[in-house]
Amino acid sequence: MNEITRMLLFMVSCVLTNNFIFSRFLGCCPFLGVSGKVETAASMGLAVTFVMTIASLFSYMVYHWLLVPLKITFMQTIAFILVIAALVQFVEMFLKKASPSLHGALGIYLPLITTNCAVLGVATLNVSENYNLIYSVLNGAFSAVGFLVAIVLMAGVRERLENAKIPECMKGFPISLVSAGLMAIAFMGFSGLV
Structure with missing residues (x-):
């Protein structure tokens, strides 16, 4: 198998079979909290995609070019959180200057990305799997695309559920959890794909 094919399979695997929400259960808080409307879910997903991709790059550089040479790899979690x-x-300062309307639309979602465990999870996963720089960035980018797909799909389902006849005891959060579970089962169907 050549390297291009391997990379393509790796990308598909990050999005579908190793989805951070449905198989690793990372990023569940924004997944359930921000997925009320498709527009806000897409905005959050795009912001997370950008941050996860760049964080993968910088965390790789910090780990391999700073922590390993100084023999302080035990500081990786603190270093990654700082990064x-x-x-x-x-990103918040840049958006505030470059696009105040987009900054206003994202609002509180930008600071929430700092506490999204999927962003820290991808950085530590890159180290534990011993990915090189290219695969670290690909893992960050396409795991974030998987997060984006999951949160937008969930927002679409939740919007449709608003108009559905649901028993009173299942309205709101309970039906969201059931829907998320069914989506996770559906994504398990991709496990034999890659």
């Missing part, structure tokens, strides 16, 4: 927080702050 992610600084990156989110930079």
Whole structure:
């Protein structure tokens, strides 16, 4: 198998079979909290996609070019949290200057990305799986695309459920959990694909 085919399979695997929400259960808080409307879910998903991709790049560089040479790899979690927080702050400042309307639309969602465990999860996963720089960035980017797909699909389901006849005891959060479980089972069907 050549390298291009391997990369394509890796990308599909990140989005479908190793989806951060449905198989690793990372990022569940924004998945359930921000998936009320498709527009807000898409905005959150795009912001997470950008941050996860760039965080994968910077966390790889910090780990391999700073922590390993100094023999302080035990500091990786703290270092990755600092990288992610600084990156989110930079993105927020940039959006505030470049596109105030987009900054206003994202509002509280930008600072929430700092506490999204999927962003920290991808950085630590890259280290534990010993990915090189290219695969680390690909893992970050396409795991984030998987997050985006999951949160937008969930928002679409929740919007449709608003008009559905649901027993009173299942309205709101309970039906959201049942829907998320059914979506996770559906995504398990992709496990034999890659």
